Amino acid sequence: MQMINPDFSVLSDDFAADPYRYFASLREQSPVHYEPAIDSYFLSRYQDVKRVLTDHAAFTTETLQVRAEPVMRGPVLAQMTGAEHTAKRKIVVRGFTGQALQDQIRAVHTNAAELIAPFLPRGKVDLVNEFGRPLAVYVTLDVLGLDKKDWQQVAAWHSGVAEFITSLSLTPERRRHCLECAEQLEAYLVPVIEERRRHPGEDLISMLCSAEFDGIAMSNRDVTALIINVLAAATEPADKTLALLFKHLIDHPEQLARVCQDPTLLPAAIAETLRYTPPVQLIPRQADQEAVFAGITVPAGATVFCMIGAANRDPDAFTAPDTFDIHRPDLGTARSFTAAAQHLAFGTGLHQCVGTAFARAEIETVAALLLPLLEQARYSPGFHYRETGLYTRGPVALSLDFTPVHDMPLHSGASRGRSTH
Template structure:
């Protein structure tokens, strides 16, 4: 393990060094600057597990008001995380219902079919980039299926969604990039509007139809949602489902490849796969920062933070806090302090899905999606290894994941036009 770096006063979370490898700074932040002030953003960064969980679970003292500026302009309306009371309960229930029960069973079948189709061209070659060849297109297609959007539109939707995500996850945007992101959001909204109108007239079994026909309303009174409300929730689901999927899948394979004894155990006992996914989410969460606004003066680790300030919860640092997890930098699928059974629920010990009122509504779908794809991949990628000469690199501060993950494996021979284990 490298020596823990000292977090000096000039240290900045916006520095190139931090962007290149934030993990090496987490211990220093927790120990020396657990309430780090970033002057360029006029914001505070919290790195201790105790402080992060406190902020995420006390939604009255630490609100999501910052999302009015950070998300609403590109979501084209308020998102779930901005809501509370009857409105939040009603709308969250619709989204959660769209990712559980019979709907989830149907989605799992679609996930498997999409994954199999995307994998097929690469299996006889014995090599692929798990992020760019498979992960990114798969994440988009799987989410379009859930919503009931045409996969033929995947390319423009991916481009527009990239602008939306950039707006939400960038800590600093130039005027030109801001305009680009807003243009993307407007085009995505224009694309969705006729789809919503069509689903109102002829609803199907997809999530957009459920949103269009549900009598939830903004006050929970039974009034149907407006087109603006439905649009915001659709974009909310698109961002939440697409953004983390490829990152976590790539991290899972990378961790298992780097820990061959644990990879062998998962291959022998697929029941260990949920634990491997949960440990991946803990150790390398795709969402690294969650912002909140301080409603009244607060104190963290002896440091006063004034009312009205923005605090960023550092999920990656909190998930590696030794006060919450033993030997937290290690990857260990047998970790006794993780609790696999609760890792995808509101009782999760890790904070990769957030915590409290605004915990991720799609956690059950994320688990099913990742389990389904990993269960398909592992038997096919015999002898899987990182490509020779590959230099691993990650990108992103708000959300983070591998830039690429080129893999080599034993080519899979076709038999009667099909591939073994596939389908």
């Protein structure tokens, strides 16, 4: 176990290179870690993180006014409370459930099949850069009803938005760049919103445009903020989770073989990936009142970062938490994608991720398509695995070699892709 010295910082290059090395010592030696450079507290124990995420009166999302609202172009769901939060969350959830979800899964399968097809005869693909990232943006644009020909431009704007939200410190130049990305994304979206108001379709933007809160239609600003909210939430974790799932299965060949033989184990493998290496590592809150953790007082008004990666590896919550095990009995696959999830990868409580059901369906569908195609998947010769990210974290690349596939019908197996839900 890494010892925490007085000069330790979660903002250091050493921590960024591999935060998992430090989680046990943080939980045991410094469960309430203060970072003076950003005047913030970092909590690493499962019980403390869960307390912060579920006590909405004592720990608010006020910090998002500074961390998210400037690039979301308006308040996001996590900032809302009471009747407004309930109503607007229901509107967004409706876009990810029922028939809408079934239609989206068909689109997910089609997009995934088309994106992977050129790589199959080659027997080689970078699952992050050549497949996962474009797929995540394609799928999100489909959900929103935006033109996929604009995907690279939308992805570039989204990258600036995500950088603003997930950076713990920004230079003035990077801050300006991120805000410009948000302004350009808003300028792109407003004419689309106005068109959907006049001619609504079946997409999520149309649904938001036609919805009302308190008998009043949502403004363009309200709709823009929710669209960017969905774009960030749906795009950011999806490619990371997919790549991490394949990494862990390749690193544990006996578990990979079991999943390939029995596809009903796939949800358990996804749930364990989310616990073991959650793509969202930090969730910020603001202490509304003074609070005490492990005998240490966090003052009222302080920013508190919940360390999801550390909480998900807490031995008080999981047996042998540093072991990847799709058969672990203390995770509970059925509840791992619900508000009763034991892991905290989607957050928990009132502001649990609104797209949890969609995330499960998307990753299951894509993994079920890829596993039989990427036969004998292994790291490409010379490939060196590396992860980046403090707030959100995932592989820089995942270069795989596999047995080449020829003559794969693009749309075959669509029903199979939906059968796992």
